Amino acid sequence: MDPRKPLDSLAIGVMLVLCLIWGLQQITLKATAVDFSPTLQLALRSGIGAVLVGLLMMARRERMNLSSGVWQPGVLAGSCFALEFLLVSEALHHTTAGHVVVFLYTAPVFAALGLHWKLPNERLALLQWLGIALALGGVAVAFLQGAQTGDSDLPRMLWGDFLALLGGIAWAATTVIIRVTPLSSLPATQTLLYQLVMGFVLLLPMAALIGHTTFNPTPLVWASLAFQAVIVSFASFLIWFALLRRYLASRLGVLSFLTPLFGVVLGAWLLDERIESGFVVGAGMALVGIVLVSGHGWIRTVLRRA
Template structure:
């Protein structure tokens, strides 16, 4: 495997577009929710993306062997991926797209705690624990925001909590991948397992809960095409390609533009109100996540500086 290069203007520009695309998905899910329920739209987009990914794998003639010991972890990440987006879909029925995006992107916090407990060489430093504390305070402050109407506040609070649980499911998915033989598999293979399981389980959930009705308006069909082709297929392939060229730690730090864009796009396109408490809390959450996620990069920089001759 070749040496990853530091970020350049192309990578920064590509990551900015990538983060805007990823941030817009909750906004678009919310915008067409009356015509196509978020949970069912996520199910359908997973099916579209899985079909496109299978086609790409067949064209490129990639083999996808799965060792017996990896079968249960493969099913588990599919279930966790499904749970993540089930929670996101239900959260969007209660809270704003901006709130859902910020709380979903708390996943690195949960991943860091899980890896700390599961893998000895993933123990967190004091700086990372400080980041965890900072993010926790931010979550509390963000939850204190909301509408002045009591009923609406309870709904928003419940939606925020579901989005936070979605972030925990995403973080746990990372732990399962890192702690099992799935970490040695190509990224598109693990993505395919997640997409197929999500398509099946979320479709069943949508039918059982009466959320499978579709009003095929141009906006709903456009959103579905955008999610299935751009978000779940092209954007993920671009992300995996960037990981083969550039340093993952630096890309990871840039990815935290996504919740910022999510809040701004929700305010601009859906006229979602941004509460002062939520702004402060979101800032603390993102700051805490950056402390947790950038520890490895900062440590390597310190090591390089210490190793330079005087």
């Protein structure tokens, strides 16, 4: 019997806060991009987050598992993690933060396809295949909407949207690697530390290589770095893992898809980003499809009770 329990009011409240935080991270990166290159900011946030996780492990007397067969997938998962955020940082130079968060959150669709291929107990049900079709159709609608606007910045925006979608695929690859290797049995702190260390090690030289090293230390820049490193990379991820140990993952997964909605709304409110009607339709289709993929177990339970 699964010891994890259904959501209560505390879990729902915490998830709403987490979704708000995750939706805000792309907004802060975009808002400070002129004074603080997103690639450099993501590298530094990974480094600071890694130090904080390392200190927490020391306080718990938790040893890092560097044995053969563990560190190799750890490095690979961390490399995919770094690639995801490199793509996100580049996408933010070309498209809106709202678009980035929506396309990034297609990751569960690609992760479900990868796990269906690799793990027998992760075979997709009919409802999930329907969700995948709906999500991919929504992505197509969102792209086609952009292609029909006639905006002079259209090629640039479509390129940014495509990079964000690739970021979602890289995130999915990270998830699959963690699930199908010995990383799945590690404590959450160690899995997170592999990702943060590799994010720092790979993104920092990449920022120098592509010339994205702008750093103008304004109060907003310092606030953004503190938010990204302490709140997003350290606290929010550890709280998420703690919730996964106590509550049913399918219920939490459905709530997590409030994040793209928060991202779009916050982008319009704080950055004056335009919300196109066609994009809303496509994004809505994609999000419904993703909920069907990730929350099919919960949905089937609800339908049976009904």
